[in-house]
Amino acid sequence: xxxxxxxxxxxxxxxxxxxxxxxxxxxxxxxxxxxxxxxxxxxxxxxxxxxxxxxxxxxxxxxxxxxxxxxxxxxxxxxxxxxxxxxxxxxxxxxxxxxxxxxxxxxxxxxxxxxxx
Numbered sequence: 001x002x003x004x005x006x007x008x009x010x011x012x013x014x015x016x017x018x019x020x021x022x023x024x025x026x027x028x029x030x031x032x033x034x035x036x037x038x039x040x041x042x043x044x045x046x047x048x049x050x051x052x053x054x055x056x057x058x059x060x061x062x063x064x065x066x067x068x069x070x071x072x073x074x075x076x077x078x079x080x081x082x083x084x085x086x087x088x089x090x091x092x093x094x095x096x097x098x099x100x101x102x103x104x105x106x107x108x109x110x111x112x113x114x115x116x117x
Contacts, residue, residue: 009039029100034063049078058103060096
């Protein structure tokens with residue numbers, strides 16, 4: 001398993017685009033902290049879901065908020081799981097693994113199919 005880390009939303013967007021351009025791949029799962037500098041995590045999630053190349057990518061959100069409105073807001077914007085911090089590392093790994101397995105078993109593509117030419 002490989003990991004890439006970005007410290008803010010613009011860096012994450014640049015990293016995703018570079019990976020797609022250079023290696024023709026999208027991540028298997030994104031772990032997203034809602035407290036990102038620059039663009040908050042919900043804004044990043046909206047961008048991700050609006051981009052056809054990355055929209056199918058499963059996202060596990062981590063946040064310090066227990067507020068139902070924030071949790072519902074994350075799911076409304078396309079989060080696949082929501083974990084409240086502080087999170088035990090094993091819980092995080094299990095959740096990410098389970099989301100990935102679910103997506104893989106369901107046959108949900110990580111990349112949109114190519115358009116016929």
